[in-house]
Amino acid sequence: MHPAPSVILFSTLSGMGFGLLAWLGIAQPAVFGTTAFGYYFLAYALAVGGLLASTFHLGNAKNAIKAFSQWKTSWLSREAWISVLALIVMGLYASGEIFLNTSYVLLGYLGAALSLTTVFTTSMIYAQLKTVPRWNHPTTTLLFLLYAVSGGALLSGHATLAAVLLLLTGAVQLFSWGMADGRFAARGSTIETATGLGFMGKVRQFEPPHTGTNYLLHEMVYVVGRKHARTLRVLAIVAGSIVPALLIATWRTSLVVLALAAVVHLLGLLAQRWLFFAEAEHVVGLYYDKR
Amino acid sequence: MTELPQSTERSLGLVIDLDTCVGCHACVISCKGWNTENYGVPLSDIDAYGGDPHGTFLNRVHAYEVQPRDGGPAQTVHFPKSCLHCEDAPCVTVCPTGASYKRVEDGIVLVNEDACMGCGLCAWACPYGARELDQLAGVMKKCTLCVDRIYNENLPEEDRIPSCVRTCPAGARHFGDLSDPESDVSKLVAERGGMDLMPEQGTRPVNKYLPPRPRDREDTIDILAPFLDPVIEEPTGFLGWLDKALGAVSGANTDKKGAS
Ligand code: SF4
Numbered sequence A: 001m002h003p004a005p006s007v008i009l010f011s012t013l014s015g016m017g018f019g020l021l022a023w024l025g026i027a028q029p030a031v032f033g034t035t036a037f038g039y040y041f042l043a044y045a046l047a048v049g050g051l052l053a054s055t056f057h058l059g060n061a062k063n064a065i066k067a068f069s070q071w072k073t074s075w076l077s078r079e080a081w082i083s084v085l086a087l088i089v090m091g092l093y094a095s096g097e098i099f100l101n102t103s104y105v106l107l108g109y110l111g112a113a114l115s116l117t118t119v120f121t122t123s124m125i126y127a128q129l130k131t132v133p134r135w136n137h138p139t140t141t142l143l144f145l146l147y148a149v150s151g152g153a154l155l156s157g158h159a160t161l162a163a164v165l166l167l168l169t170g171a172v173q174l175f176s177w178g179m180a181d182g183r184f185a186a187r188g189s190t191i192e193t194a195t196g197l198g199f200m201g202k203v204r205q206f207e208p209p210h211t212g213t214n215y216l217l218h219e220m221v222y223v224v225g226r227k228h229a230r231t232l233r234v235l236a237i238v239a240g241s242i243v244p245a246l247l248i249a250t251w252r253t254s255l256v257v258l259a260l261a262a263v264v265h266l267l268g269l270l271a272q273r274w275l276f277f278a279e280a281e282h283v284v285g286l287y288y289d290k291r
Numbered sequence B: 001m002t003e004l005p006q007s008t009e010r011s012l013g014l015v016i017d018l019d020t021c022v023g024c025h026a027c028v029i030s031c032k033g034w035n036t037e038n039y040g041v042p043l044s045d046i047d048a049y050g051g052d053p054h055g056t057f058l059n060r061v062h063a064y065e066v067q068p069r070d071g072g073p074a075q076t077v078h079f080p081k082s083c084l085h086c087e088d089a090p091c092v093t094v095c096p097t098g099a100s101y102k103r104v105e106d107g108i109v110l111v112n113e114d115a116c117m118g119c120g121l122c123a124w125a126c127p128y129g130a131r132e133l134d135q136l137a138g139v140m141k142k143c144t145l146c147v148d149r150i151y152n153e154n155l156p157e158e159d160r161i162p163s164c165v166r167t168c169p170a171g172a173r174h175f176g177d178l179s180d181p182e183s184d185v186s187k188l189v190a191e192r193g194g195m196d197l198m199p200e201q202g203t204r205p206v207n208k209y210l211p212p213r214p215r216d217r218e219d220t221i222d223i224l225a226p227f228l229d230p231v232i233e234e235p236t237g238f239l240g241w242l243d244k245a246l247g248a249v250s251g252a253n254t255d256k257k258g259a260s
């Protein structure tokens, strides 16, 4: 799948933002006044910034408001609803903490639940697709949630907890790469099942249907750049988990180190998300004898 | 609207004969023509007269080579592909705006371009590559089963079939109601063993493909063949010299032309 920068930015930034909101919602940390303003500003900048970035990959953004209409069947529509609800509920909760020095505990828990549900709905947009076997698995959802929760823990300054969560996320990531690599083959779609010609023999492409490129090849048969996969996997684990975990575990109170750890983590997360798309093979590639 | 209907009154679709298709791409062109002038925004082309032309098509013809496992001669199969108007269309249920829908009356899967936001998720959900986001208009395009022809009373009766079916010079595309076991297309499917593409995806396509018939095999070449003279003989002697000399002269001429 084509690793579009807008989609990568959307899912990484908003994931971190909603992760931070979830921690703030359960009063971890409990913050008030201007401190609270600082935290919420960061969380909203990430969450809303990410959502805005996602509109850049729409071909016809003027109809984006209609995305609220199909929540009965569409995960993308559900994401639209839940994200807006999460932002509203957490906005009310944040106003209490910032202006009234009061935590409305129940509101906070509701907001935290909605924030994580937003990440869940985002993950389901990918995990639901049978056409992309690498994504079509519960580990996709698990990882989206883990990245959000560990990134949020990092941003909210939970040194020990964040270090543990970051390492856990890295371990699950390694495990899920191992599982995902064979999934396309295991699902059994081949050029023979795609064409139905397997009963006659071994099928190969003789001529493509068009000499130039097209939307399908550009969007779904993204094969360039996979050769960097190994390096990027190492980067995703080292920068995404190990380095930030070590940084905050060692200098647990320094704000500068915390900021540095967050930036390094984001770098690793971007590598992870780029791979998430670039390594994902869509079954339509079979019609082009490519994967 | 993106909830799929429990059942449809009819299941209109295409039956494509892989035995007869000659790979002429006439259906590709007639589809592009009809659908650029009629339903929805035109199918755009990018860099149409430049070095890297590409554009939106609703129907494309692949070509495959099949090598029999027993080592016989390979066979070329031309393979037209457009939307299969699936019963369990995953492209419809993922659509967040309600732009994609499957019609109850005839099972046609359509995009309402006035509602589409161009997110491309439906194209990701389709296993067959039947949906393309138009690069100029930014809305999703797909085969409409020529819904603006098949019910169009302004057209003469014989033209009230999809453009690709009407155009195919080999009669490789058939149109009809696949839910009616008595229809011509259903009979054709039963008779020829019509098949689904990628059945493991669980989409239950309406369109069916008729497999190529087994080719005649000539296992022994004519017993007299070894005694036949080769048709082309390299000239020898004077003629051979003349041939070489003339070849050199014309070669030199070409070089001169190239230089000027
Ligand atoms: S072929 Fe693709 S676009 Fe057409 S109905 Fe099936 S899934 Fe949808």
Ligand code: SF4
Pocket (backbone or CB within 6 Å): B094, B095, B096, B097, B098, B099, B100, B111, B115, B116, B117, B118, B119, B120, B121, B122, B123, B139, B140
């Ligand atoms: S591109 Fe249009 S039709 Fe397809 S899922 Fe998005 S809004 Fe629906």
Ligand code: SF4
Pocket (backbone or CB within 6 Å): B030, B031, B032, B034, B035, B058, B059, B082, B083, B142, B143, B144, B145, B146, B162, B163, B164, B165
């Ligand atoms: S039915 Fe119409 S829209 Fe569909 S492939 Fe044929 S010509 Fe194109």
